[in-house]
Amino acid sequence: xxxxxxxxxxxxxxxxxxxxxxxxxxxxxxxxxxxxxxxxxxxxxxxxxxxxxxxxxxxxxxxxxxxxxxxxxxxxxxxxxxxxxxxxxxxxxxxxxxxxxxxxxxxxxxxxxxxxxxxxxxxxxxxxxxxxxxxxxxxxxxxxxxxxxxxxxxxxxxxxxxxxxxxxxxxxxxxxxxxxxxxxxxxxxxxxxxxxxxxxxxxxxxxxxxxxxxxxxxxxxxxxxxxxxxxxxxxxxxxxxxxxxxxxxxxxxxxxxxxxxxxxxxxxxxxxxxxxxxxxxxxxxxxxxxxxxxxxxxxxxxxxxxxxxxxxxxxxxxxxxxxxxxxx
Amino acid sequence: xxxxxxxxxxxxxxxxxxxxxxxxxxxxxxxxxxxxxxxxxxxxxxxxxxxxxxxxxxxxxxxxxxxxxxxxxxxxxxxxxxxxxxxxxxxxxxxxxxxxxxxxxxxxxxxxxxxxxxxxxxxxxxxxxxxxxxxxxxxxxxxxxxxxxxxxxxxxxxxxxxxxxxxxxxxxxxxxxxxxxxxxxxxxxxxxxxxxxxxxxxxxxxxxxxxxxxxxxxxxxxxxxxxxxxxxxxxxxxxxxxxxxxxxxxxxxxxxxxxxxxxxxxxxxxxxxxxxxxxxxxxxxxxxxxxxxxxxxxxxxxxxxxxxxxxxxxxxxxxxxxxxxxxxxxxxxxxxxxxxxxxxxxxxxxxxxxxxxxxxxxxxx
Numbered sequence: 001x002x003x004x005x006x007x008x009x010x011x012x013x014x015x016x017x018x019x020x021x022x023x024x025x026x027x028x029x030x031x032x033x034x035x036x037x038x039x040x041x042x043x044x045x046x047x048x049x050x051x052x053x054x055x056x057x058x059x060x061x062x063x064x065x066x067x068x069x070x071x072x073x074x075x076x077x078x079x080x081x082x083x084x085x086x087x088x089x090x091x092x093x094x095x096x097x098x099x100x101x102x103x104x105x106x107x108x109x110x111x112x113x114x115x116x117x118x119x120x121x122x123x124x125x126x127x128x129x130x131x132x133x134x135x136x137x138x139x140x141x142x143x144x145x146x147x148x149x150x151x152x153x154x155x156x157x158x159x160x161x162x163x164x165x166x167x168x169x170x171x172x173x174x175x176x177x178x179x180x181x182x183x184x185x186x187x188x189x190x191x192x193x194x195x196x197x198x199x200x201x202x203x204x205x206x207x208x209x210x211x212x213x214x215x216x217x218x219x220x221x222x223x224x225x226x227x228x229x230x231x232x233x234x235x236x237x238x239x240x241x242x243x244x245x246x247x248x249x250x251x252x253x254x255x256x257x258x259x260x261x262x263x264x265x266x267x268x269x270x271x272x273x274x275x276x277x278x279x280x281x282x283x284x285x286x287x288x289x290x291x292x293x294x295x296x297x298x299x300x301x302x303x304x305x306x307x308x309x310x311x312x313x314x315x316x317x318x319x320x321x322x323x324x325x326x327x328x
Numbered sequence: 329x330x331x332x333x334x335x336x337x338x339x340x341x342x343x344x345x346x347x348x349x350x351x352x353x354x355x356x357x358x359x360x361x362x363x364x365x366x367x368x369x370x371x372x373x374x375x376x377x378x379x380x381x382x383x384x385x386x387x388x389x390x391x392x393x394x395x396x397x398x399x400x401x402x403x404x405x406x407x408x409x410x411x412x413x414x415x416x417x418x419x420x421x422x423x424x425x426x427x428x429x430x431x432x433x434x435x436x437x438x439x440x441x442x443x444x445x446x447x448x449x450x451x452x453x454x455x456x457x458x459x460x461x462x463x464x465x466x467x468x469x470x471x472x473x474x475x476x477x478x479x480x481x482x483x484x485x486x487x488x489x490x491x492x493x494x495x496x497x498x499x500x501x502x503x504x505x506x507x508x509x510x511x512x513x514x515x516x517x518x519x520x521x522x523x524x525x526x527x528x529x530x531x532x533x534x535x536x537x538x539x540x541x542x543x544x545x546x547x548x549x550x551x552x553x554x555x556x557x558x559x560x561x562x563x564x565x566x567x568x569x570x571x572x573x574x575x576x577x578x579x580x581x582x583x584x585x586x587x588x589x590x591x592x593x594x595x596x597x598x599x600x601x602x603x604x605x606x607x608x609x610x611x612x613x614x615x616x617x618x619x620x621x622x623x624x625x626x627x628x629x630x631x632x633x634x635x636x637x638x639x640x641x642x643x644x645x646x647x648x649x650x651x652x653x654x655x656x657x658x659x660x661x662x663x664x665x666x667x668x669x670x671x672x673x674x675x676x677x678x679x680x681x682x683x684x685x686x687x688x689x690x691x692x693x
Contacts, residue, residue, distance in 0.1 A: 035493075035524070035525065035527060036525045036526045036527060038526070038527075039526055039598065039599045040525065040526030040598055040599050041598075043525070043593070043594075061526070061527045061531055062531070063493075063496035063527075063531055063532050064463055064464070064493035064494065064496045064497060064524045064527065064532060065496040065497050065498065066497075067497075067498055068496065068498075091461075091462065092462055092463075094462070095462075095497060095498065095499070130392050130393075130443060131392070131393065132392060132393050132441070132443075132461055133461045134461050134462055135461075261683075268676070268682040269672075290685075291684055291685065291691075293683040293684065293685060293686075294682055294683060294684075295682060295683055296682040297682075298661070298662070298673075298676045298677075298682060299665075299672065299673055299676060300661045300662055300665050300673070301661065301665065303445065303660070303661035304440075304443040304444055304445050305392055305443030306442065306443040306444050306655070306656055307443075307656055307658070307660060307661055308443075310658050310659070310661070311661060313682075317680075317681065317682075317686075320681070320683075320686060321683045321685070321686065324683065324685040324686065324692060325685065327692060328685065328691075328692060
């Protein structure tokens with residue numbers, strides 16, 4: 001891959017930092033707050049160098065309180081600022097749940113449009129990095145289930161930058177999940193200037209005719225490995241946005257292939273895969289050649305890291321599902 | 329007189345063996361029986377060795393992320409010295425010395441950080457909760473555990489530990505309020521080590537002390553030198569006695585310092601001043617106690633050599649036990665989900681699949 005003069009090779013986490021820097025240069029309403037986001041540059045270094053460039057008033061080390069971080073971001077957002085709070089790990093979202101779901105999600109509708117909450121909550125997401133307890137969960141469906149929130153999860157550096165800037169500019173609250181397992185997994189050229197990608201639009205990673213695989217976040221990488229191993233012509237869709245769902249891209253693909261496998265890290269029951277399965281079954285019923293299959297985490301607590309790879313869907317489980325769906 | 333004083337208070341700071349080695353005989357009298365001190369010193373030497381070795385295990389890929397305890401050994405050990413076997417220790421992750429003294433096998437802590445839930449299987453008879461990873465959630469559990477002891481009229485109490493950063497979390501305030509208003513037998517001990525990862529304690533509170541956090545909930549508050557085992561043990565014993573007498577909770581602020589990084593995933597040089605670290609290294613609680621004991625004739629170089637040798641041997645044994653444990657069963661994470669595993673989960677466990685065709689292969693035929 002060649003890199004043009006106006007592009008830089010970046011990892012996903014570098015693209016996040018770059019998106020934040022670009023948007024902070026363009027819009028002085030944008031402020032970052034969270035635990036260790038300042039001089040330390042965040043525990044994953046996603047805000048590295050930003051306090052040095054933009055000062056401690058715009059990159060703020062807050063008290064250690066997730067509810068406080070989100071609740072005060074709501075106030076900032078309602079009053080003309082564009083806060084981009086960081087929650088350190090998805091496992092620490094619990095204390096902020098009330099502010100996210102009972103408040104951020106509801107202000108627009110409960111004030112009949114008088115107030116909105118244009119904040120972007122950045123949260124590292126998912127397992128596979130040998131982390132301690134409560135550092136490896138996949139809670140996206142919980143927040144997708146909450147009306148009033150948008151939920152975005154990029155799987156590439158290019159998408160991370162464009163979607164993060166789009167999220168910051170979005171007039172409503174966005175939870176921006178960053179798949180930490182692939183924060184530094186690969187680099188690709190990313191434009192130096194600010195750009196946006198549409199929220200709510202999936203990406204067809206590889207086109208195919210035999211079977212559709214739907215994935216998001218770090219599972220896109222696992223699904224791509226499985227698709228490569230398959231003799232069949234697999235169409236791989238990276239959702240990029242979880243809520244609102246890009247129904248058209250999914251349906252058009254399954255209408256073409258007639259078979260669908262959905263991959264998620266999260267526990268099986270009531271996950272996003274279940275919603276997509278319903279959608280496909282309801283809208284593509286006469287096109288389907290096989291039952292829609294969900295490759296998911298098990299309905300257990302995410303185990304500590306010795307067993308996390310037993311828990312997380314990998315190419316083996318995804319390949320088996322692809323083969324079985326094709327054989328049906 | 330339209331304006332009168334509605335409330336006035338003061339926070340005591342307790343120090344017995346100060347950083348210059350001066351011992352306050354009046355306050356320190358009988359706080360720790362002299363015949364217990366050599367066992368304490370041996371324990372501290374061992375815990376420090378285990379802590380430093382755990383760091384090396386992480387660096388050589390034999391353990392996951394690990395938060396070192398070095399420099400913060402005294403507060404939780406003081407609690408363990410002040411409580412009985414039936415009392416509870418409800419901690420976060422810098423309380424190894426106290427947990428081990430209270431009976432937790434050190435292998436448990438190593439296994440936890442080696443990514444193995446079996447490290448959280450605390451042996452029956454050891455009243456401690458697994459170390460709490462998210463910040464500031466465990467104090468409410470301590471309130472509940474203590475409430476149950478009160479309800480059962482056992483006389484047992486709970487001591488809970490947390491950092492300065494944890495006092496910013498809402499759960500801390502709810503725990504303090506529950507414990508004080510319901511007069512629960514709890515001791516709250518805040519290990520103020522100056523830093524919540526990279527964030528200085530000044531961001532967590534604009535107040536002069538963390539001890540004063542307890543005042544608004546109506547509980548006695550005290551600050552102590554957290555690197556002074558005698559001061560910590562004295563304030564712990566007072567607080568435990570108050571709890572046991574039904575007089576409710578106490579808030580203790582232990583002023584201490586994290587001599588190492590937050591965890592092995594952290595690099596404190598990015599945000600901490602080298603001079604600050606140096607100043608606190610001079611206040612290292614272990615050499616302070618060791619020098620005093622040697623001056624008093626309660627410890628000598630040969631005992632120290634012996635403690636180092638036996639500590640080293642014990643550390644090696646513990647690592648060997650933790651690393652030697654059989655690999656967990658691949659489906660071990662299903663085993664303790666519910667008392668009775670639902671049929672759908674048994675199916676996932678046995679098929680190792682979540683897809684319908686994987687779970688019901690007959691559908692393929």
